[in-house]
Amino acid sequence: MNWAQKLLMIDRRIIFLLVFLGALIPILVPIGLAVRVSPPVKSIFDRVEGLKPGDAIMLSFDYGPSDGPELDPMANAILRHCHKKGVRVLGLSLFPLGGVDMGIARFSQLSLETGARSGIDYVNLGYKDGGQAAMKLLGESLPAVFPSDVTGQPVGEIPAAQGVRNYNDIELVISLATSVLGEWWINLVNAQFGVDVAVGSTAVSAPKYYAYVEAGQAIGVMGGMKGASEYEDLVAQNYPALAGLSRTATVGMDVQSIVHLIIIMFIVFGNVMFIMTKRMK
Amino acid sequence: MGLQLPGFGEWVAAFLTLACFSFLYRDNTLYRIAESIFAGVSFGYYIGLARLNTLEPNLFRPLFGNFSEHWTLVIPFALGVILYFRYIPKLAWMANWSLAVYVGYYIGVNLTQRLQGEILPQARGTMLALDPSRAGGVGPMLGNLVVVVGVITVLVYFFFSSPHKGPLKPTARIGIYFLMVSFGASFGYTVMGRVSLLIGRLTFVVNDWARPLLVSMLGS
Numbered sequence: 001m002n003w004a005q006k007l008l009m010i011d012r013r014i015i016f017l018l019v020f021l022g023a024l025i026p027i028l029v030p031i032g033l034a035v036r037v038s039p040p041v042k043s044i045f046d047r048v049e050g051l052k053p054g055d056a057i058m059l060s061f062d063y064g065p066s067d068g069p070e071l072d073p074m075a076n077a078i079l080r081h082c083h084k085k086g087v088r089v090l091g092l093s094l095f096p097l098g099g100v101d102m103g104i105a106r107f108s109q110l111s112l113e114t115g116a117r118s119g120i121d122y123v124n125l126g127y128k129d130g131g132q133a134a135m136k137l138l139g140e141s142l143p144a145v146f147p148s149d150v151t152g153q154p155v156g157e158i159p160a161a162q163g164v165r166n167y168n169d170i171e172l173v174i175s176l177a178t179s180v181l182g183e184w185w186i187n188l189v190n191a192q193f194g195v196d197v198a199v200g201s202t203a204v205s206a207p208k209y210y211a212y213v214e215a216g217q218a219i220g221v222m223g224g225m226k227g228a229s230e231y232e233d234l235v236a237q238n239y240p241a242l243a244g245l246s247r248t249a250t251v252g253m254d255v256q257s258i259v260h261l262i263i264i265m266f267i268v269f270g271n272v273m274f275i276m277t278k279r280m281k
Numbered sequence: 282m283g284l285q286l287p288g289f290g291e292w293v294a295a296f297l298t299l300a301c302f303s304f305l306y307r308d309n310t311l312y313r314i315a316e317s318i319f320a321g322v323s324f325g326y327y328i329g330l331a332r333l334n335t336l337e338p339n340l341f342r343p344l345f346g347n348f349s350e351h352w353t354l355v356i357p358f359a360l361g362v363i364l365y366f367r368y369i370p371k372l373a374w375m376a377n378w379s380l381a382v383y384v385g386y387y388i389g390v391n392l393t394q395r396l397q398g399e400i401l402p403q404a405r406g407t408m409l410a411l412d413p414s415r416a417g418g419v420g421p422m423l424g425n426l427v428v429v430v431g432v433i434t435v436l437v438y439f440f441f442s443s444p445h446k447g448p449l450k451p452t453a454r455i456g457i458y459f460l461m462v463s464f465g466a467s468f469g470y471t472v473m474g475r476v477s478l479l480i481g482r483l484t485f486v487v488n489d490w491a492r493p494l495l496v497s498m499l500g501s
Contacts, residue, residue, distance in 0.1 A: 069481025127334040187398025203474035215406025225477045
């Protein structure tokens with residue numbers, strides 16, 4: 001076995017260790033790399049920016065704790081933006097494993113950060129089973145799907161939900177989605193009810209959503225932690241009062257850049273060594 | 282404001298996170314314990330969630346609170362109960378009725394949803410202007426050209442009714458290149474997604490557990 005072959009047989013745990021260090025160091029010592037905003041994220045920001053005080057949007061927490069690092073920062077940034085604009089947010093979840101708790105946590109953080117009031121500035125309607133069935137019925141009657149909010153208060157008595165009967169009274173639906181739920185909001189709710197839909201997706205699912213944006217079915221997409229950092233950046237730039245709040249995706253992008261560099265180096269290294277071993281034979 | 286000592290929840294979460302990370306060294310009992318806890322907790326959580334968020338507000342409360350107004354809910358309630366007849370051998374055949382309603386509903390929903398919300402708009406989205414004056418300039422026209430060529434060549438690659446010979450062969454070959462680029466983009470995004478999960482757990486372990494613990498131990 002020559003030296004190139006020995007290097008190709010490197011213990012994978014050494015790679016794990018390097019990736020671990022590459023992730024740990026920027027968390028301890030943030031670098032602050034620049035964020036470039038892409039058009040699909042800018043269009044979501046512009047759509048929210050164009051809303052009037054009192055308008056209502058739906059924010060669907062269609063993800064669980066494992067997707068929190070990517071989608072929580074999106075939720076935080078959107079909620080801060082809506083609160084600053086005076087836009088009412090109707091939170092809901094169609095994802096069973098943790099979606100409702102993601103909503104509770106994000107709304108609680110918003111209240112702590114900005115003083116937003118539950119029931120007045122936002123309402124958390126909770127989780128509902130059924131996926132497509134719930135989406136379709138929301139087009140007819142909001143109270144039929146969500147008779148009460150997550151605390152059990154009847155939806156008709158909640159000021160934040162006043163006047164919202166169905167999608168006709170909603171300006172925008174934003175789904176923060178893992179799995180197929182984001183697609184359903186687009187190809188069912190947008191297609192059949194005509195309401196604007198934007199999706200914040202996990203990075204794994206992001207490529208497919210660009211096709212919907214290109215076809216005009218979704219107004220924009222935030223792809224993974226990168227998309228979240230872009231929205232955080234837009235909110236911080238346009239609302240300096242919010243710039244001091246935590247921006248976990250922006251910090252996370254430092255880590256992403258370092259870890260991606262390590263991965264690229266190993267891909268190049270592996271290919272070079274592979275070619276060299278072939279030449280040595 | 283000083284850092285608070287990690288609470289019981291933080292200790293449990295940190296232990297389970299580190300137990301999962303230990304799999305990177307080798308498979309071990311701690312990892313298996315964490316995996317089993319996750320499966321059990323997820324299932325229990327889902328049952329509680331379905332009862333509190335769907336069954337009680339949408340079925341039990343309206344049905345038993347105001348039966349005369351909501352008596353039609355008896356039908357979905359009965360269909361739901363009948364689903365569990367599959368555990369009674371003599372009545373198991375009845376569960377098929379519920380399944381038939383369930384499958385029929387979702388086939389109907391999906392059929393229109395896919396056609397109206399996916400196939401037709403996506404097909405329309407690929408019918409793009411290849412004339413610079415109509416596309417809005419040479420740059421956008423070239424972008425449109427890439428989309429059109431990509432769609433046609435990939436469709437040719439997946440056309441299996443005749444052998445890929447003659448002009449079909451190079452066309453399908455170009456389709457493979459488009460697929461390669463697509464897979465590469467997906468792989469890049471997948472790496473970013475997986476690294477994000479690592480960032481999430483490391484941020485928690487460092488900022489919510491290790492840092493407060495160290496600060497309180499070292500007293501600064």
